[in-house]
Amino acid sequence: MGKALVIGAGGVANVVVHKCCQVPEVFEEICLASRTIKKCQDIKDKLTGSRTKIRVAQLDADNTDEVITLIKDFKPDIVINVALPYQDLTIMDACLATGVDYLDTANYEPPDIPKFEYKWQWAYREKFAAAGITALLGSGFDPGVTGIFCAYAQKHYFDEIHTIDIVDANGGDHGYPFATNFNPEINIREITAKGRYFKNGEWIETDPLSVKKVYDLDEIGPKNIYLLYHEELESLALNIKGVKQIRFWMTFSDNYINHLKVLQNVGMTSIEPIEYEGRQIIPLQFLKAVLPDPASLGPRTKGKTNIGCIIQGIKDGKPKTYYVYNVCDHQECFAEVGSQAISYTTGVPAMIGAMLMMQGVWKKPGVFNVEEFDPDPFMEALNKYGLPWKEDFAPTLLDEE
Numbered sequence: 001m002g003k004a005l006v007i008g009a010g011g012v013a014n015v016v017v018h019k020c021c022q023v024p025e026v027f028e029e030i031c032l033a034s035r036t037i038k039k040c041q042d043i044k045d046k047l048t049g050s051r052t053k054i055r056v057a058q059l060d061a062d063n064t065d066e067v068i069t070l071i072k073d074f075k076p077d078i079v080i081n082v083a084l085p086y087q088d089l090t091i092m093d094a095c096l097a098t099g100v101d102y103l104d105t106a107n108y109e110p111p112d113i114p115k116f117e118y119k120w121q122w123a124y125r126e127k128f129a130a131a132g133i134t135a136l137l138g139s140g141f142d143p144g145v146t147g148i149f150c151a152y153a154q155k156h157y158f159d160e161i162h163t164i165d166i167v168d169a170n171g172g173d174h175g176y177p178f179a180t181n182f183n184p185e186i187n188i189r190e191i192t193a194k195g196r197y198f199k200n201g202e203w204i205e206t207d208p209l210s211v212k213k214v215y216d217l218d219e220i221g222p223k224n225i226y227l228l229y230h231e232e233l234e235s236l237a238l239n240i241k242g243v244k245q246i247r248f249w250m251t252f253s254d255n256y257i258n259h260l261k262v263l264q265n266v267g268m269t270s271i272e273p274i275e276y277e278g279r280q281i282i283p284l285q286f287l288k289a290v291l292p293d294p295a296s297l298g299p300r301t302k303g304k305t306n307i308g309c310i311i312q313g314i315k316d317g318k319p320k321t322y323y324v325y326n327v328c329d330h331q332e333c334f335a336e337v338g339s340q341a342i343s344y345t346t347g348v349p350a351m352i353g354a355m356l357m358m359q360g361v362w363k364k365p366g367v368f369n370v371e372e373f374d375p376d377p378f379m380e381a382l383n384k385y386g387l388p389w390k391e392d393f394a395p396t397l398l399d400e401e
């Protein structure tokens with residue numbers, strides 16, 4: 001059917017390319033391009049014999065002209081951006097210049113401000129609409145599947161949605177004293193930022209990791225969950241009409257929190273440059289260099305993830321509750337594609353979003369978040385491509401725990 005340009009060659013890109021190769025009738029050819037071409041080649045080598053043709057390219061995606069040149073040469077139908085959030089705007093500019101559809105899994109962040117907001121990418125709405133091309137933002141798991149779960153609940157089960165609690169639990173153990181499951185710089189910026197949630201039309205801010213509950217998760221058991229700000233809250237507060245409260249929760253072990261506190265206390269998580277032996281370094285980037293590479297966690301990680309949405313609202317005049325979630329096993333993911341479940345749960349939805357766009361199922365000119373499309377074909381594809389979901393119509397509510 002067509003060609004996809006995949007940018008980035010980390011844990012998520014590895015999954016995207018493996019999953020695209022499972023659908024060769026849609027992804028006939030892939031160009032995998034990233035800063036370090038060896039990483040692209042390593043992924044390609046794992047897929048020898050695939051019906052999808054794969055080529056690799058060296059690319060600095062911070063440079064729009066380089067991206068434009070590669071797009072003009074390869075002529076993809078879509079660009080799948082699984083590099084870092086810092087590259088979102090340069091890649092969107094290149095898509096606009098060449099008239100090619102765009103997809104990513106994380107919203108733009110300026111490197112020097114640890115803050116995520118959709119405003120920079122939503123500012124492209126009119127330009128994408130005028131160019132007749134689609135940008136699909138946040139087609140990973142969270143953001144991504146969590147938004148699709150909410151859209152599905154709204155379409156099939158509720159007349160009004162009042163509250164949403166997104167719970168992201170990782171019950172996996174990699175055996176290291178401290179490591180992050182995806183890019184450490186992006187991950188630590190997210191966790192050390194202030195918490196924020198939406199209530200009655202307002203955003204309420206909380207100190208980092210200051211709100212904690214215990215929740216008992218299917219196939220994982222009871223875990224400490226902490227309130228964080230997460231980017232899908234911003235789009236869901238707009239797109240789920242009438243919603244009164246949305247919160248996001250993530251699990252961290254006591255061990256993880258203790259390590260993080262020490263690193264914060266000694267200044268290692270700072271993004272302010274410091275002088276070291278005559279040159280400027282950013283402590284968080286140095287920390288990234290000494291922590292285990294998330295891609296190396298795959299073979300060591302045992303256990304499961306459980307990510308889903310607990311929703312309350314009204315149907316036919318009566319109160320209703322609904323919990324929809326996916327459980328994913330780290331070792332099964334590794335056996336299938338050579339990555340752990342965090343990369344897997346992000347890469348599969350990126351492939352599905354790209355597939356639906358290439359098939360013309362999810363296609364309209366402009367810039368959209370996932371919940372703005374019909375959730376049904378995506379939900380069906382999740383079951384088919386490795387992320388089956390479960391439903392519970394009488395879940396324990398977080399405020400009852």
Ligand SMILES: NC(=O)c1ccc[n+]([C@@H]2O[C@H](COP(=O)([O-])OP(=O)(O)OC[C@H]3O[C@@H](n4cnc5c(N)ncnc54)[C@H](OP(=O)(O)O)[C@@H]3O)[C@@H](O)[C@H]2O)c1
Nearest residue numbers: 008009010011012035036061083106140141142143182183
């Ligand atoms: N929505 C979700 O559920 C979710 C969950 C997890 C992650 N994510 C997002 O997924 C993305 C990828 O995560 P990951 O864990 O795969 O990260 P990763 O392992 O750090 O990989 C990032 C890749 O991007 C490449 N890259 C960085 N800067 C580049 C540039 N200027 N030009 C070209 N390539 C560049 C890196 O190149 P090098 O190899 O040279 O460093 C690396 O190959 C991130 O944006 C992350 O925020 C989303």
